[in-house]
Amino acid sequence: MEKLNIRGFEIYKSLLSQEAQQALVKAVRGVVEVAPMFSPMTPYGKPMRVKMTSAGQFGWVSDRTGYRYEQKHPNGNAWPAIPEPILDIWNEVSGSARAPECCLINYYGEDARMGMHQDRDEGDFSQPVVSISLGDDGLFRIGNLERGGKTDSIWLSSGDVVVMGGDARLTYHGVDRIRFGSSRLLAKGGRLNLTLRVVR
Numbered sequence: 001m002e003k004l005n006i007r008g009f010e011i012y013k014s015l016l017s018q019e020a021q022q023a024l025v026k027a028v029r030g031v032v033e034v035a036p037m038f039s040p041m042t043p044y045g046k047p048m049r050v051k052m053t054s055a056g057q058f059g060w061v062s063d064r065t066g067y068r069y070e071q072k073h074p075n076g077n078a079w080p081a082i083p084e085p086i087l088d089i090w091n092e093v094s095g096s097a098r099a100p101e102c103c104l105i106n107y108y109g110e111d112a113r114m115g116m117h118q119d120r121d122e123g124d125f126s127q128p129v130v131s132i133s134l135g136d137d138g139l140f141r142i143g144n145l146e147r148g149g150k151t152d153s154i155w156l157s158s159g160d161v162v163v164m165g166g167d168a169r170l171t172y173h174g175v176d177r178i179r180f181g182s183s184r185l186l187a188k189g190g191r192l193n194l195t196l197r198v199v200r
Helices: 018-034 084-093
Strands: 002-006 009-013 051-056 059-063 066-070 102-108 114-117 129-135 137-142 152-156 161-164 173-179 191-197
Touching (some): 002 152, 018 084, 018 102, 059 102, 084 129, 084 161, 084 191, 137 191
Antiparallel strands (some): 002 009, 009 161, 051 102, 102 191, 114 173
């Protein structure tokens, strides 16, 4: 395991063993059985390129009325609890005394990406966001506290974990592309990204 620091983002390369990654995929499948993946609409009327669902007390949703956290899946069901193997990673790397209240699960297919954005729908920016990569490599781009300017990029591979805290908590970041087929973890390919957050 190698630990990098890029603009305050703590990046743990290959933190998770193959067995741990497989356990997380199994846990995610259990979440999806209760809270199926959906394709959210942005407030601007365009569908996102990723599919998503959540676990925990809150789930992150997006539609014409805006970005926000809700206590129920769009189908009306309560979100399932965050699985223990995912909570274990938060406890290992976050440095937070609080428990995460949301695990946002994004699935990136072959052509999916995520534009540069800040994570700022939470109530306490002193709490970090912990990001777990599973499956195909994703080209992760790290920007600045304001839009624009010089950026840095790094390929995140299956088993990598990123902690966004401190001065980096509100830094713009995104995923430019997926190296589809670079991992055999997911039977149909693609990338899963799990992000753990304290919401309140």
